[in-house]
Amino acid sequence: MTFDPYASSRETTEGTIYSVTGGDWDDVVTEIGSTKEEHVVVNMGPQHPSTHGVLRLILELEGETVNEARCGIGYLHTGIEKNAEYRNWTQGVTFVTRMDYLSPFFNETAYCLAVEKLLGITDQVPARASVIRVMMMELNRISSHLVALATGGMELGALSAMIFGFRERELVLDIFELVTGLRMNSAYVRPGGVAQDIPEGATDKIRETVLQLRKNLKDTEKLLVGNSIWLARTDGVGYLDLAGCTALGITGPILRSTGLPWDLRKTQPYCGYETYDFDVVTAQSCDVYGRFLIRIYEMSQSLRIVEQCVERLDSPEYQGPVMVEDKKIGWPAQLSLGSDGLGNSLDHIREIMGTSMESLIHHFKLVTEGFRVPAGQAYAAVESPRGELGAQLISDGGTKPYRVHFRDPSFNNLQATAAMCEGSQIADVIAAVASIDPVMGGVDR
Amino acid sequence: MTQQGMFGAPGSGDTSGYGGLVHSNVTPGSSSRPFGSYFDDVVDSLERAYPAFSDAIEKIVIDRDELTMHIRASRLQEVAKILRDEASLRFEMCLGVSGAHYPAETGRELHAIFPLLSLTHNRRIRLEVSIPDANPHLPSVVSIWAGNNWHERETFDMFGIIFDGHPGLTRILMPDDWAGHPQRKDYALGGIPVEYKGATVPPPSERRAYR
Numbered sequence: 001m002t003f004d005p006y007a008s009s010r011e012t013t014e015g016t017i018y019s020v021t022g023g024d025w026d027d028v029v030t031e032i033g034s035t036k037e038e039h040v041v042v043n044m045g046p047q048h049p050s051t052h053g054v055l056r057l058i059l060e061l062e063g064e065t066v067n068e069a070r071c072g073i074g075y076l077h078t079g080i081e082k083n084a085e086y087r088n089w090t091q092g093v094t095f096v097t098r099m100d101y102l103s104p105f106f107n108e109t110a111y112c113l114a115v116e117k118l119l120g121i122t123d124q125v126p127a128r129a130s131v132i133r134v135m136m137m138e139l140n141r142i143s144s145h146l147v148a149l150a151t152g153g154m155e156l157g158a159l160s161a162m163i164f165g166f167r168e169r170e171l172v173l174d175i176f177e178l179v180t181g182l183r184m185n186s187a188y189v190r191p192g193g194v195a196q197d198i199p200e201g202a203t204d205k206i207r208e209t210v211l212q213l214r215k216n217l218k219d220t221e222k223l224l225v226g227n228s229i230w231l232a233r234t235d236g237v238g239y240l241d242l243a244g245c246t247a248l249g250i251t252g253p254i255l256r257s258t259g260l261p262w263d264l265r266k267t268q269p270y271c272g273y274e275t276y277d278f279d280v281v282t283a284q285s286c287d288v289y290g291r292f293l294i295r296i297y298e299m300s301q302s303l304r305i306v307e308q309c310v311e312r313l314d315s316p317e318y319q320g321p322v323m324v325e326d327k328k329i330g331w332p333a334q335l336s337l338g339s340d341g342l343g344n345s346l347d348h349i350r351e352i353m354g355t356s357m358e359s360l361i362h363h364f365k366l367v368t369e370g371f372r373v374p375a376g377q378a379y380a381a382v383e384s385p386r387g388e389l390g391a392q393l394i395s396d397g398g399t400k401p402y403r404v405h406f407r408d409p410s411f412n413n414l415q416a417t418a419a420m421c422e423g424s425q426i427a428d429v430i431a432a433v434a435s436i437d438p439v440m441g442g443v444d445r
Numbered sequence: 446m447t448q449q450g451m452f453g454a455p456g457s458g459d460t461s462g463y464g465g466l467v468h469s470n471v472t473p474g475s476s477s478r479p480f481g482s483y484f485d486d487v488v489d490s491l492e493r494a495y496p497a498f499s500d501a502i503e504k505i506v507i508d509r510d511e512l513t514m515h516i517r518a519s520r521l522q523e524v525a526k527i528l529r530d531e532a533s534l535r536f537e538m539c540l541g542v543s544g545a546h547y548p549a550e551t552g553r554e555l556h557a558i559f560p561l562l563s564l565t566h567n568r569r570i571r572l573e574v575s576i577p578d579a580n581p582h583l584p585s586v587v588s589i590w591a592g593n594n595w596h597e598r599e600t601f602d603m604f605g606i607i608f609d610g611h612p613g614l615t616r617i618l619m620p621d622d623w624a625g626h627p628q629r630k631d632y633a634l635g636g637i638p639v640e641y642k643g644a645t646v647p648p649p650s651e652r653r654a655y656r
Contacts, residue, residue, distance in 0.1 A: 074618040081603075082628050086649040117509050246537045246564065249592030260564070267567055369655040375472045376508050379560050379571065381540075390560060392543050397471075398656045403628075405543035407560070407596075412541060415595050444618055 042426075046075045052151060052433060053440035057417070059426065066429060069421040071414055076444040084404040088370030089115055090331070092401055094187040096391070099406055100442030101184060102147050105140040106384040107406070107442075108189035109133050113270060113380035114391040115191040118373045121324055128313070129193035129322040130271045135206075135309035136179065136188065137271075137382070138302040142213065143172040144385040145295040149220065152292070152434035156233045164220045171209050171216075178202055181342045193323035196335045203310045210303055210310070217303075221296055234289040238420040238432030241286050248419065249412050252387025253298070254436065257283045257290035264383035276305050288435040295385075329371050332363040370399040386410050386437055408442040475504035483568055484512040490533040495524065503575075513571045521574055522584045528561060528570075529589055536561040536570065539586065541596030544604035546629045554578035555606055559586070559593075576606070585611040603628035 009018045045056040056072035080099055084092045096111045097104040116122045150165025173183040179198050180186035188195050224230045240250070242258040255262050261280040265273040281297040283290030312318045323330040332352075336345035352360040375397035381390040387409030394403040413436050420432040479485055484507055491514075492498045501520035506513040516524050528536045538561065545556040553575035561570050576583055585608035587594050597608040598617040605626040608614055616623060625632050636648025646652075 074616075074620070077618040079627065082634060083649070086634055086654075088654075120509065247591045249538050249540060249590065251538075262564060268569075377511075377513070377558070378509050379511065379569070388540065388562075390540055392558060392560065394545055399654075400656070403543075403545045405558075407541050407543070411595060411599075412592060415592060 044429075046072070052155075052438055055414075055433070055438060055440055055443075057429065057433070059421075059429065061426060064426050066421050066424055066426055069418050069429060071417050073411075073414065073440070073443050076440045078445065080445050081404050081406065084401055086400065088399045089191055089373055089401060090370060092404060093190055094185075096404070096406065097185045097187050098441065099445050100384065100386070100389070100408060100410060100439045102144045102439050102441075103140050103384050103386070103389075104185050105133070105136045105189060106382055106389050108187065109137060109271065110380055110382045110384075110389050110391040110406070111393070111404075112189050112191045113382065114378045114393040115373065117378040117380055118376060118393060118395050119191070119329065119371075120374070121192060121326065121329065124324045124326065125193055126321050126324070127272070128197075128318050128320050131309050131312045131318055132179075132194050132198060132322060133189055134271050134273065134276070135306055135313070136176070138305045138309070139172050139175055139206075141302045141385045142299045143169045143176075145299050146172070148295055148385070148434075148437040149224075149292070152431075152437070153224070155430050155434050156230070158224065158230060160223055161220065164216070164223065168213060168216050168220070171212060175202075175206055175209055178205060181337070190323070190331065192326070192329045193321070195331070197322045198313065203314050206306065206310050210306055214300070214303060217296075217299055225293065225296065230292075231289060233427075233431055234287065234292060234435075236285075236287050236289075237424065237428045238288040238291075238435050239286050240416055240420050244416070244419055248416050250387065250416055252383070252385070252409055252413065253291045253294045254413060254416065255387065256281065256294050258286050259284045264381055264388060268381070270380070270382060276308050278302075278305050288431045291435040327362065328366070332359070332366055372397060372399055373401075381407075384409055386439070386442070387413060406442075406445060408445065410436075410438040410440075410442040411445075414438045414443055473506055473508040476507040480505070480507050480512065482510065482512075483566075484570075487512065487534065487568065487570055488514075490531060491524070491527065494531045494534070495527050497523070511569070511571060513573050515573050515575065518574050518576050518583050521572070522586060522589065524572070525559075525586045525589045528572075534563070535565040536563045536568075538562040538564060539590035539593050542586075542593060542600050543596075544600040544606055544628065546604060546631075548578075548630050550575070552577045555581055555604055557583055557600060557606055581605055582607050582609050584609050585614075587611055602626065605629065 009016050040061045042059045042061055043056065044059060046054040054075035056075065058070045058072060059066050060068040080095045084095045087095065093108050093111060096107045099107050116125060146165040146169040150162045153161025153165065176186060177183050179202055180188040240254060242260055245255045245258055251262065259282050261282050263280040266280055278301045281294045281301060283293050334345050334348070335342050338346070352363050373395040375395050377392070377394040379390055379392045381388050388407070389409055390407035392405040392407065393401055396402040416436060417433060421429045480488065488505060495501065497520065501517050501524050503515040503517055506515070528534050540560040540562055542557050542559050545558065547554055547556065555576050555578055557574045559572040561572065574583060583606055585597055587597060588610065594612070595617060597611050598614060600606050601608060601614050602616045602619050603626055615621065619627065634648065634650040636650065638645045638647050
């Protein structure tokens, strides 16, 4: 074999190691084909287009059958949990929102619910703030499921699904931008409420988008539900039953695909979910196709919830503040959009700089010092698009968290890879991993 | 836990006049019956099903509507098995484990916290185990809740807690050859000073900040 910088082999005590980084694939295949060994270990990822980000899969193959599948993770570890120990409780939101970057509002809400539990102000969070949180989370569920379908479709060769998914997601991200100023990582949910009220005209825009999404999601549904090619790749693939799920601590669509209607929004409601009208979607098939159906139909349930939220936001009953009344916790100023971006409202600046020394002192104290949280620990969980997202916080009574830990569903659910893939064909590994829908930002934190 | 002064970084002159303040933060202590909610039921069921209850349970804390049972490390596996299997308890899911490092608690520096969930009864409890830093060993519960595999590896990686009986306790997030356990309190955050508009901003851990 002539030297090829992209595809080479070397001998080790473990056997021959073939490195392929592009270039001439045929050379490698020919060489592997000439050995008698049927037993091959393939290292797939961390930079591979169908491993959902920087996931590394180590597959031991016998021909095309996967004997053993293992995951290598940690390539996106950013030390968010450690970093949060050096910032105040409010700043923590800005960090945790970056963990699972496809569902930032869930990270923020889980964190804030835990901080509020520690502060003992869970009941004081204004109703309007909770409605906004629920609305943002449900929109976020749609955008996250759309990416799951889009990337999952792409990985299985259904490129139209990818185009459709990302197109629809853009509509949702436009709303995020309208409401929070940012498409992702918005740090919008804050301990005690949300950063600011929704802007004028936002509810009309959201109503419009909901109508548009209802129409567009039908397209995705028609494209894939019952599609024989899609079925051939997903039906009966990546099987994991209820016993497997409980043993491995699996939650979310994977658990619901076994027929168990376990959804924290129903079973352990938070943010007032018990007052909304929606159904928990389940499937009976325990496979990739079942999880796909769950995601499709969960999106229309989320649209139902968003519609109810918009109704409430417009009704006189739900007008009012979006932050707790306690001035020692609530941020002193509402934000406003200036010529140089989002910042403190000019009215507020005028007040503290021009008329009220006490307001200035208060603003300065709260912004530089933050608020103290009574010592103790709390765990708050929300139903994220991928399952139970839990925030375990410990306070030592200071202005900064003593310990922040996120129980991320992607991290936990990725453990099911071996159970789903071993014994199946190598092509099914892609389908199974796509149905777990791991987001590496959340896995590695 | 008591602390002096209000600023986090030492050695930066006291311009506030509050440097001499001493204040203590009290972590919630042990609770007594009745615990309220379903907590009495859980504790009673465990006491009935587990003869060594009084030896295994160090204390029970009810705080912020959450039940925390502090378990002696050597008894962890027995308690876990009963919590999972007993029909009246049935905590069939363990939502992982997270560590916490309290350098000031001599002999109990490292804590491991296990949130449990019962799908059958729709209940949550928390187990907490404290072990000395000098001998950071804890029985693994992977044989009881297989899904704790990666969580235990993460806690080992971040805190150096060794879970005895784990099928393959290796680092999971940090590189295999990494030295130290990053989330311990004696592990520095790191970072370098950054220049911004002519002034130098120190790294977050060295900035003067309120505690």
